[in-house]
Amino acid sequence: MSPGPTTEESASPNIAQERYGFPKQGKYSLSYWLQGVQRDPLLNYRSTPEFPSSVDIVVIGSGMTGTLVAKHCIETWPEKSVVVLEAREFCSGATGRNAGHCKPDQWRGFTDYEKTFGTEQALKILENEQQTWSALVKYVQENNIDCDLWVGDTLDVPVTPEVADATKKNFERFKAVGGKVDHIKVTHDPPIAAEISRIRDALACYAWPASTLYPWKLTAHIMRENLEKGVNLQTRTKVTSVIGSPKYPEKWVVKSERGDIECSHVVHATNAYSSALEPSLRGLISPSPHMCDRIVPPVTFVGSASLENSYGVLLPDGGLFSINPRSTAEGSVLFGGSNPGQREFEQWLQEHPERCIDDGMLGFESVTKAVQTFAESQIVGWNAKFIDHSWSGIIALSADGVPFVGQLPGLSGQWVCAGHHGHGMARIFTAAPGLVKLMSGSSWAETKLPEVFQLTRSRISRLTKLFKKEERIEVHPRL
Incomplete structure (x- = not known):
């Protein structure tokens, strides 16, 4: 087995051995995105030096979910007070660490x-x-947001006969039951697929419109607009618990290391860390570390010879290389996903469950090696032999593979939008406003979200029983 990952700081041996917990304090890895904004004052921003003692709505978490929830809250209720609490730097969790x-x-x-x-x-x-992607692209374009948005064809490329066959059957089944496929360009001719994708062992290629972007910059743009409208952002404020108000039965007290806030509504927007604050979600939303790697492309892959598409290279057992060639002049290539080295990493995590919330890891040998081996052997013409930078992020695995959106059963006024299963950028832009509609009294149908996203007592009960019986649904991160 590979040695443990390189870290910014060793984990404390006193951390409880359960697979949940609060965001790692102290030093943690700097993602490619966070590296580029280290001088931005929003990172450690506090709207007011004093800590508010009473507000209408507390949003816990300042990533894409929390920031969008705050946006829609202040637009829905301009007269209400909204505070966003962030345990560390602004947008330093999954949104600031993905691929x-x-x-x-x-x-x-x-x-x-x-x-x-x-x-x-x-x-x-x-x-x-599809609706989420369209909403995100429309918002960025209409507001002329500087977040490196690229719109073009993304490619899904199976590279083994078994995966190619399963992918084709899946596609045909989807098409047969009415799934929309007219916009998807498909080839099952391996030489053509290899030519299109530039992946040596490509056996097929599926192409459709998607995007890459600088997620932190998009989130920061939205938060700055929130601040102008009166939202109060308090970074470096770790929430430790949420309890009922001793004075007002219909209110909550959000306890933090800097003080307590009394409020009418609490929104849990901490994704992988949700189960640390809310025990009913333990086992249903589980933190899972993943690695991302940045590679500087070889000189043969610059200018017009650069990789032009984003990729999902499909591997056996649900494995995946997620590839994002940056569309900017800098032009590096980001590798994420659940590559063949992830299995060894997960075995290591079974022995070190306290590290499941540790995004201080700077790499894991088997994951990095898998990226290097793939790039050198499968990308036609590639001859780079080094990785420039690695970092870790924490994915929020959902027990049934879809998010939890809605009010916590039996806890009127506490709301959740979390458990995006490694696919938050393709879900949050509709899930967050959907949650705010529920907060305003709208029906689930008015959210236009899939019914299975709804957080209900029956869903929690069903998944809890499966968890206790160790019969959990096998669902791979979407990434």
Whole structure:
């Protein structure tokens, strides 16, 4: 087995051995995105030096989910006070650590979703991803946001006969039940697929419109508009618990290391860390570290010879190389996903469960080696032999593969939008405003979200029973 990952700081041996916890304090890895904004004053921003003692709405978490929830709250109720609490730097969690994709799943997850939720809901889940991507692109373009948005064809490329066959069957099943495929360009001719994708062992190629972007910069733009409208942002403020108000039965007290805030509504927007604050979500939303690597392309891959598409290279057992060639002049290539080295990493995590919330890891040998081996052997003409930078981020695995959106059962006024299963950029832009509609009293139908996203007592009960019986649904991160 590979040695443990390189870290910024060793984990404390006193951390409880459960697979949940609060964001890592102290030193943590700097993602490619966070490296580029280290002088931005928003990172450690506090709207007011004093800590508010009472507000209408507390949003916990300042990533894309929390920032969008705050946006829609202040637009829905301009008269209400909204505070966003962030345990560390602004947007320093998953949104600031991902591989930079907004890639709507068109059919890849269909078979798994259909098996778990039925045909109708499976179609709705994938339709929602398309709607989310369209909403994000429209918002960026209409507001002229500087976040390196690229719109073009993303490619899904199976590279083994078994995966190619399964992918084709999945696609045909999706098409047969009414899935929209007219916009997807497909070739099952290996030489043509290899030519299109520049992947040596490509056996097929599926292409459709998607995007890459600088997620931190998009989130920062939205937060700055929130601040202008009166939202109060308090970074470096770790929430430790949420309890009922001793004075007012209908209110909550959000306790933090800097003081307590009394409020009417609490929104849990901490994704992988949600189960640390809310015990009912333990086992249903689980933190899972993943690595991202940045490679400087070889001189043979610059200018007009650069990689032009984003990729999902499909591997056996749900494995995936997620590839994001930066569309900027800097032109580096980001590798994420659940590559063949992830399995060894996960075995190591079984022995060190306290590290499941540790995004201070700077790399893991088997993951990095898998990226190097793939780039050198599979990308035609590639001869780079080094990785420039690695970092870690924490994915929020959902027990059934879809988010939890809604009010916590039995806890009126506490709301959740979390558990995006490694696919938040293709879900949050519709899930967050959907949650705010529920907060305003709208019906679930008015959110236009798939019914299976709804946080209900029956869903929690069903998944908790599966978890206790160790019969959890097998769902791979979407990435």
